[in-house]
Amino acid sequence: MSYKETLLMPKTKFPMRGNLPNKEPEMQQKWEEEKIYEKVQMRTEGRPMFILHDGPPYANGDLHMGHALNKILKDIIVRYKSMAGFHAPYVPGWDTHGLPIEQALAKKKVDRKSMSESEFRKICEEYAREQIERQRQQFKQLGVRGDWENPYITLTKDYEAAQIQVFGEMAKKGYIYKGHKPVYWSPSSESALAEAEIEYKDKRSPSIYVAFDVKDGKNVLKGDEKFIIWTTTPWTIPANLAITVHPELEYSVVSVQSEKYIVASELVEEVANELEWQDYNVQQTYKGEELDRTVAKHPFYDRDSLVILGEHVTTDAGTGCVHTAPGHGEDDFWVGQQYNLDVLCPVDEKGVFTSDAPGFEGVFYDKANKLITEKLEESGALLKLNFMTHSYPHDWRTKKPTIFRATSQWFASIKDFREDILKEIERIQWVPEWGETRLYNMVRDRQDWCISRQRVWGVPIPVFYGENGEPIINDETINHVSELFREHGSNVWFEREAKDLLPEGFTHPSSPNGEFTKETDIMDVWFDSGSSHQGVLVERPELQRPADMYLEGSDQYRGWFNSSISTAVAVTGEAPYKSILSHGFALDGDGRKMSKSLGNVMIPSKIMKQFGADILRLWVASVDYQADVRISNEILKQVSEVYRKIRNTVRFMLGNLNDFDPQTDKLKDGDLEEIDRYMLIRLQNLIKKVDHAYDTYDFSAIYQAIHNFCTIDLSSFYLDFAKDILYIEPENDQRRRSIQTVYYEIITSLTKLLSPILSHTMDEVWSYIPGTEEESVQLTDMPEVRELPNQDELKAKWDHFMEVRDDVLKALEEARNEKVIGKSLEAKVTLSAKDERTKNLLEEIEHLHQYLIVSEVELTESLSEAKEYDYVKVAVEKHPGETCQRCWVSSESVGSHEKHEDLCDRCADIVEKHYS
Helix, strand or coil: CCHHHHCCCCCCCCCCCCCHHHHHHHHHHHHHHCCHHHHHHHHHCCCCECCEECCCCECCCCCCHHHHHHHHHHHHHHHHHHCCCCECCCCCEEECCCHHHHHHHHHCCCCHHHCCHHHHHHHHHHHHHHHHHHHHHHHHHCCCCCCCCCCEECCCHHHHHHHHHHHHHHHHCCCEEEEEEEEEEECCCCEEECHHHEEEEEEEEEEEEEEEEEEECCCCCCCCCEEEEEECCHHHHHHCCEEEECCCCEEEEEEECCEEEEEEHHHHHHHHHHCCCCCEEEEEEEEHHHHCCCEEECCCCCCEEEEEECCCCCCCCCCCCEEECCCCCHHHHHHHHHCCCCCCCCECCCCEECCCCCCCCCCEHHHHHHHHHHHHHHCCCEEEEEEEEEEEEEECCCCCECEEEEEEEEEECHHHCHHHHHHHHHHCEEECCHHHHHHHHHHHCCCCEECEECCCCCCECCCEECCCCCEECCHHHHHHHHHHHHHHCCCHHHHCCHHHHCCCCCCCCCCCCCCCEECCCEECHHHHHHCHHHHHHHCCCCCCCCECEEEEEHHHHCCHHHHHHHHHHHHHCCCCECEEEEECCEECCCCCECCCCCCCCCCHHHHHHHCCHHHHHHHHHHCCCCCCEECCHHHHHHHHHHHHHHHHHHHHHHHCCCCCCHHHHCCCHHHCCHHHHHHHHHHHHHHHHHHHHHHCCCHHHHHHHHHHHHHHHHHHHHHHHHHHHHCCCCCCCHHHHHHHHHHHHHHHHHHHHHCCCCHHHHHHHHCCCCCCCCCCHHHCCCCCCCCCCCHHHHHHHHHHHHHHHHHHHHHHHHHHHCCCCCCHHHEEEEEEECCHHHHHHHHHCCCHHHHCCCCEEEECCCCCCCEECCCEEEEEEECCCEECCCCCCEECCCCCCCCCCCCCHHHHHHHHHHCC
């Protein structure tokens, strides 16, 4: 007889290798065919709702690591909530309007000028829809579960109609107005920008000190003084109309050789160093308010430069006398309004000087810096020229510098309802907590939001003009345009004349002859996506406003988080979300930003082909995503090792459940062996920890907890010693069934706990667990923590055993190093307890040698020749018996059985009873 055939070795068809890149697409297709998303929604219908509202990615280009990080985080949360007592529909979305698509088409040689606006917009829409399809497939490959067949898209008719209603509601409340003032302007995009579209990068700029002669001292100054200003934008000097001083600051008249200069007293020494004044003395001092409305001369135009007062002046840098061009700066504009200054802006939409800047007409503003500096030098006004590198606003799409430029734009007046937004911000739950401060400060400092753009591809601003140029926005026009868009889409605005876009028979006092024109600007794309609370959460019957969560990258505090709360509070008085969760950016393994030039870009589709989506998902769970995260092949290989550990652990348990039927073989808690009940207690602790981590969005804690459970609790202990029972004892042995009962509960629980993260693998595992009724683990609920008989007492007892076991393991390792033994089953261990509690414990536990994975344990009162540890003294020796050829335990009973000489008494008895 072959004794190997009498062993109940693990058997399972669950493969050792995941083969994820090949298996996952098959599984995704199966989910689609079996409509798993719809089944999940049907199962959870009627539960409390949890709505995670998807912030729309821009429909252009393949997915990058930021997309993958974002969508996987969302998917983990939604999957968990669906298994944790909630109804959690997930509607993905796309942002589709704006400049990047226009630029992409220009690169494809689409000749914008050879076609009408309407024709061009149709090509833009086609391109956007192609990109959506491409990205949709890639998101599905990540294993993201959602209503992919019915996403929301900002270019659809219903969405645009809802957006017009949001605009109209804000206009009705007086929050929308047209104004002429400086805004961020991108010459490279030829359009106004909102703050959300600005990023700061270093730029090298000229730094100049310029003298303005006093023309009229108003009986305060003598008239032979000069104000000194400092600026890093010489190109704005042609637009100078004033010099601003702070009313409360002290200003000094400083005599330097034959000249007299005026600067803030605090800055005299600093300016003297900069301008290399050798001998100078202060002749007089004035408070800023005394200098109000004195007059200086423009350095090279025959124009006055009025001295005015402004609270924005500081002594952080410069001279305390601020060059003021109301057409090129926000502070300049507002202070200029108080003095009725013109809003002079001699630069056109391309950043080129107009005839309002004589001598520089036709020159690009940046190139004019040199010419203007030379002109200042020629007129004797330039005191110093330097160059400095400083942080400067850039267009986040073209990556080119922006300017402040006064133009006629449409604005949403945030300041009118700012306090309401700030109150809402305080009510929201923020993860991480610093998000509250970040958004609060942004809103607190915000005046107006420039919502108009001088582009074609977007939602038109639904405003008509009368014959006198008066804007017309009222309920009648808004409702009519909204319904037109709902029926025809916003392209109708470009296809029809103004009169054909107005309600039939429409009249207005501003147009006695019935002639109307229409606005040609479109809305800022942040207004598009910022209206999604209306266009999606309200319009979609399966969703609700406010959403429970918005989850995006940390750049969205100035973007979607900001525009969404602005439009929602304006329209409803409430924030559109109850909580905000933000994540950092994906960097390479060295913590560098990914770029093609560095060759360090990690592409999700390539990672999935090499490792599989579940490895990417496990990586997302492993990182501290609230900060910037690192990813590289080396990091993914480490994650793959953890994945392998989990998979092998699960496979071992599946193999040992091969002959287990939970309907007939499962034992009640009270019939389980103590050690098995103890492992169930350990499992409950894991469930509790993982459940809390999911609820607090701490996914790395789940990663660590489950990895440790698989490695320490299971592989290094429970699965290891159990082999001597599972393989050796007969099939229906009580101790064997006890272990299998616990294996069954552990594997079922682990599969559910990991399903939101390893969605493909756990669905595969589920199909191999005996006795499961549901077709997918996705159609189950998370395991609930349960109490076990004598739980606290049992836990205390076996926790102490684990401490004693650590002592024995140390002794065995030392004996191995000293070549006393090889494998631990060769050992006989003699133990002497150092305290009464340990002594009682060791005497009470049956099968002690099995739990310690040695061949024999002897207990004794005292041990002279032994090593001392925390709880026991331990002597390790090589066992004197022979090795049983069936159970590999050394025993002096081997050879005593006449029929089975190679077996110990235990194995001989089993073979005789069950296999003869």
